[in-house]
Amino acid sequence: MTHNLPQLRVIDFADVEGWNTDDPRPVFEGMRHCLNYLRQGKPYKTGALGLSAQDLIPLLEKAETLGPPQSAAAARTFFEETCVPFAICPDDIQTGFVTAFYEPEVEVSDRQESGYQYPFYSRPSDLVDVDETNRPAGMDPYYAFGRVTGSGIEPYPDRKSIDQGYLEGQGLEIAWAKSKVDVFFTHVQGAARLRYPDGRVKRITYAAKAGHPFSPIGRLLIDRGEIDATTVSMQTIRSWLNENPTKRDEVLWHNRSYIFFREAEVSEQDLGPIAAAKVPLIAGRSLAVDRLIHTFGFPFFIRSESLTHLDDGLPFARLMLALDTGSAIVGPTRGDIFTGSGFEAGEKAGTVRNNALFFIFVPKQAAIRFMP
Secondary structure (H helix, E strand, O other): OHHHOOEEEEOOHHHOOOHHHOOOOOHHHHHHHHHHHHHHOOOOOOOOOOOOHHHHHHHHHHHHHHOOOOOHHHHHHHHHHHEEEEEEEHHHOOOEEEEEEEEOEEEEEOOOEOOEOEEEEEOOOOEEEOOOOOOOOOOOOOOOEEEEEOOEEEOOOOHHHHHOOOOOOOOOEEEEEOOHHHHHHHHHHOEEEEEOOOOOEEEEEEEEEOOOOOOOHHHHHHHOOOOOOOOOOHHHHHHHHHHOHHHHHHHHOOOOOOEEEEEEOOOOOOOOOEOOOOOEOOOOOEEEOOOOOOOOOOEEEEEEOOOOOOOOOOOEEEEEEEEEOOOOOOOOOEEEEEEEEOHHHHHHHOOOEEEEEEEEEEEHHHHHHHOO
């Protein structure tokens, strides 16, 4: 929809506050992974802004030729010599909004037993992708998945139906968790590390979803007066759920969306899960964006005066790569920062709700198209 498209305003690197003190070296590993993927897979889908994977590849190749920069200054110089910075101003409004996400670590068992009652499911066989070629008349265009029935495709059962047993007996359980709340928040994050009693660690990542829209339970609890809007966070929502077990299911079922997973290896402990861009996420340097507008792999600089707890009290100001997306990430200046894996990463992510400025660094040969 064209009204969501931003205006790009060309600026100088000197006008990107915080750029001259950032150390963008960690993004070079992500750029290398993106280039390797693009060389062997299909290109990233071009967002409505009009930047394509072909616009990105020359930048990635130059970074590969350079190799890992030896200093923060050398890394900044690389981008200053190869890119043009643009402020992203949707409808002339310069302030965007960031939240954060992480990879939870969840205690699980291989089998359903005492203390382990809540399953993570793999993709069911009756779940099909839905697009314009097979969408039934009257089905909401939002739905990208559905259920095959004898009479055709219909919306898939929602969270309540699945929690009440729709998928039982099909052998789809990957593992069983101790906490239903942990399972829910893993659905929200889209990935997790699973820790088994014998010390094994596995990873699950997004495979598909039931298709229903994401409905934030935090907003529901605010509207009901259960949580103060000024203090809402993942932590306060989790605390409320744990303190109100008799109301828990009804609140969780408000979010009809349901996520299915696939198993993935933990190949490198310091790298995050492989996300929508098909490359591993890098803690603190990976950004989820609206993929209908933006194209994966492009560098974004995010500046937030009020977001200070991620950088020891200093305003957040980092170069990041667009490597993921999410159903709640809608708009040209809406982003989700990946903070890493485990409990501490969750503590950092859970309270990020901050206004921010968004800048995109466009390779010079493509930037010409956006010049006034």
